[in-house]
Amino acid sequence: MSRETVLDPFDEAFHRTADRHERVWVLLCVLMLTLLMIGTMFFVVHDYGVVTRSEAYNNEQIPAETRRAFQEGAVVRTGPNAYSVYITGRLWNWAPGTIHVRQGAAITFHVTSADVLHGFEVQGTPVNLTAVPGMVGTVTHTFQRAGVFFIICNEFCGLEHQAMVGRIVVDPQEAQS
Amino acid sequence: MSAVGFADLSHDEASASVGSTWAAARRLMLAFLVTGFSALMIGASIGPLQALNYAGIDLYPFLEPALKTYYQGLTIHGVLNAYVFTFFVTAGLLVYLPAREMDVPIPLGLWGACYGTMAVGTLMLLVAMFDNSATVLWTFYPPLKGSAFFYVGMTLLAFGSVLPLPVLLVMRRRWRTLHPGMITPLVTYMSVITMLMWGVCSLGVGLELLVQLVPWSLGWIDAVNPMIARTLFWLTGHPIVYFWLMPAYVSWYGLLPRQAGGKLASDTMARITFVMLFVFSLPVGSHHQFADPGFSPIWRGILTALTMSVALPSLITAFTIGLSLEYAGRRRGGRGIFGWFTALPWGNPAVAAQVLAAITFIVGGSTGLVNGSWQLDSIVHNTTYLPGHFHLTVGSVTALTFMSLAFWMVPHLSGKALVSRRLALASVWLWFVGISLFAVGMLWSGLHGVPRRAWVSSLPAPVYDALYGNAQLPLAVVGLGGAVLWLALLCFYSLFFASLVFGAKTEEGREIGFAEVLGAYAGSAAPNRVAGALDHIWIMTWLVALATVAAYVPILWPFLQHANLSTGWRVW
Numbered sequence A: 001m002s003r004e005t006v007l008d009p010f011d012e013a014f015h016r017t018a019d020r021h022e023r024v025w026v027l028l029c030v031l032m033l034t035l036l037m038i039g040t041m042f043f044v045v046h047d048y049g050v051v052t053r054s055e056a057y058n059n060e061q062i063p064a065e066t067r068r069a070f071q072e073g074a075v076v077r078t079g080p081n082a083y084s085v086y087i088t089g090r091l092w093n094w095a096p097g098t099i100h101v102r103q104g105a106a107i108t109f110h111v112t113s114a115d116v117l118h119g120f121e122v123q124g125t126p127v128n129l130t131a132v133p134g135m136v137g138t139v140t141h142t143f144q145r146a147g148v149f150f151i152i153c154n155e156f157c158g159l160e161h162q163a164m165v166g167r168i169v170v171d172p173q174e175a176q177s
Numbered sequence B: 001m002s003a004v005g006f007a008d009l010s011h012d013e014a015s016a017s018v019g020s021t022w023a024a025a026r027r028l029m030l031a032f033l034v035t036g037f038s039a040l041m042i043g044a045s046i047g048p049l050q051a052l053n054y055a056g057i058d059l060y061p062f063l064e065p066a067l068k069t070y071y072q073g074l075t076i077h078g079v080l081n082a083y084v085f086t087f088f089v090t091a092g093l094l095v096y097l098p099a100r101e102m103d104v105p106i107p108l109g110l111w112g113a114c115y116g117t118m119a120v121g122t123l124m125l126l127v128a129m130f131d132n133s134a135t136v137l138w139t140f141y142p143p144l145k146g147s148a149f150f151y152v153g154m155t156l157l158a159f160g161s162v163l164p165l166p167v168l169l170v171m172r173r174r175w176r177t178l179h180p181g182m183i184t185p186l187v188t189y190m191s192v193i194t195m196l197m198w199g200v201c202s203l204g205v206g207l208e209l210l211v212q213l214v215p216w217s218l219g220w221i222d223a224v225n226p227m228i229a230r231t232l233f234w235l236t237g238h239p240i241v242y243f244w245l246m247p248a249y250v251s252w253y254g255l256l257p258r259q260a261g262g263k264l265a266s267d268t269m270a271r272i273t274f275v276m277l278f279v280f281s282l283p284v285g286s287h288h289q290f291a292d293p294g295f296s297p298i299w300r301g302i303l304t305a306l307t308m309s310v311a312l313p314s315l316i317t318a319f320t321i322g323l324s325l326e327y328a329g330r331r332r333g334g335r336g337i338f339g340w341f342t343a344l345p346w347g348n349p350a351v352a353a354q355v356l357a358a359i360t361f362i363v364g365g366s367t368g369l370v371n372g373s374w375q376l377d378s379i380v381h382n383t384t385y386l387p388g389h390f391h392l393t394v395g396s397v398t399a400l401t402f403m404s405l406a407f408w409m410v411p412h413l414s415g416k417a418l419v420s421r422r423l424a425l426a427s428v429w430l431w432f433v434g435i436s437l438f439a440v441g442m443l444w445s446g447l448h449g450v451p452r453r454a455w456v457s458s459l460p461a462p463v464y465d466a467l468y469g470n471a472q473l474p475l476a477v478v479g480l481g482g483a484v485l486w487l488a489l490l491c492f493y494s495l496f497f498a499s500l501v502f503g504a505k506t507e508e509g510r511e512i513g514f515a516e517v518l519g520a521y522a523g524s525a526a527p528n529r530v531a532g533a534l535d536h537i538w539i540m541t542w543l544v545a546l547a548t549v550a551a552y553v554p555i556l557w558p559f560l561q562h563a564n565l566s567t568g569w570r571v572w
């Protein structure tokens, strides 16, 4: 159904430049997105640690000693300068509520929930993990700065959700023996 | 001059029987519009309370018994704004505009059933939300367990929202028999693609509701798997953002160029954009689950990559719409680099609303690239950054564009003129200023780790200060933006309802000004070929459905291996 229409000179000129610019624009966009994509992929590979990983899919798979560690809210030394911390979210607190870790040590958080979904956010860090009942997620982070960091629940969990706050105390390096 | 072959079909209402069908169609369209905007009125007026909450001001104790808690209000805000408002306006718009464009009658029974199903669903949702039996937020993640009214209502609402698809297909088939060999006209094409996208992607939440949540809430099953529910939810929950966006794009491509005094720069680009949105948006939903355990890292990487490609159609839209506006501005005598911009008809509230919406989308879209990347998302996940981002998309692109629709549709459908053009302009500008302040404050405080969905103002002052004291300035800006938005709502709704009730009778605006295309069929045959190829909508739909299955089987498979079930909790 191509119908010949005659464009007036203004339309003609506008249309011609528009077509050219359009091709350039699309090319630039594709280029930019490709770069962005490569950038994020590079970070994923390069700095894998901060990303949520899963340790166990569900209850059956969680080994007995992990369960015990969760019950005790244990902090377990796993290497010369590496620790595992076991944290459970429940209505409406984090257990344990205060955790001491060392500045400069690699801390692996193992997080689960005893009831509904909770969100494990350590304020001021990229640590962000959904606490799902029956599942364990892990994320590793090294605190470079001493001080108090708040664990803030960032997944809605009911009436006292806003008050579900825990503390991570990062003890300064020189205090360590 | 008529550049588009099909745009010169006459919208002839002269003959009596045709006229009366159109009158019925207009009444039903008006019902969709008024119902949608009424939902937004309730939902959005709660918004500023939430903004003030973040600024540390807790007004909720004064609101009992209407709202018992912040979270009850937030559930109402999310459900009414994000679902009810957008679904009603869209289900009206994407049937009515194509019908006028193709000049074929609407199967009114089916379209009416669409309205009825959604209305019953909405009533059930309102009951469940206002009696506080389903304070589960608009994402209703189990194991939080609301009353059956909520889930059944949600099912009806979702089912109704897909019914415009068969309505459109019936109309398109009729048109094709009348115009053999012709390519589907643009607005119809965009509407069909939008509804096909929604039809395929709503299967996720449909499964979640029918297999898991409805039987669970009725007591037929005891427990559900929360991760499967969450994954199915986001199968729909990601593409739903395109279901909010695409109807706005229909207006930007199909109407705005003409309203601004110009022409659409490219018909083919509009089609390509919609097809890309359809293809790219579906399989990437689980990027909302970057923080969840149980996902293979490789899949996450692929999803990140796909998420980036979704930005392409929006970038093309920015170009094509920008160009069309430039054309309009220059036609109106604008000179120089920015002269065309100021030369646009800013006195026309429908134009002002859409151009301002497009401006907010530049920021809204770029902030979306942040949450779309896995690494960066870790920093902002579930902070106020996210609501900051999507109030610039659905909260302004969609809201402002739908307001622009109301400005011409109220006179067009009801025959009543707007009572005040100035009030319309005021509502649009106030919305623009308010939502910009609000969003900047939310984005910025999100970087301080302020969580979303938190009744922070109910915390004791020392706790609030210890946690969020360093975000005091951005949080105050959030509150300020909320207050401005209240004024915007006041202006808009006085105008909307006053015009419907007291508006002077007018015969103006009976025609719908569909945009002409610049140089559409002049010389080159290429646009037609592309458009013709893109007209094979079914092949495309099957491919997309297949890709979605391919993306989700590996994700769901491990979850299905083990019965990780949770019973329900009612803890609000």
Ligand code: HEM
Binding pocket: B044, B045, B046, B047, B048, B049, B050, B051, B054, B074, B075, B077, B078, B081, B082, B085, B137, B138, B139, B387, B391, B394, B395, B396, B398, B399, B438, B451, B452, B453, B454, B455, B481, B482, B485, B486, B489
């Ligand atoms: C009057 C203007 C508005 C204001 C002041 C406002 C304010 C807010 C605030 C502060 C939040 C975050 C609450 C929280 O995370 O605790 C929020 C959430 C939300 N808003 Fe708005 N909003 C407005 C309009 C809209 C519009 C027009 C839409 C959509 C059409 C919308 C959709 C949503 C959605 C979907 C959420 C997420 C709810 C949730 O997290 O469960 N809002 N709004």
Ligand SMILES: [Cu+2]
Binding pocket: A117, A118, A119, A153, A154, A155, A156, A157, A158, A161, A162, A164
């Ligand atoms: Cu919580």
Ligand SMILES: [Cu+2]
Binding pocket: B237, B238, B239, B241, B285, B287, B288
């Ligand atoms: Cu998404």
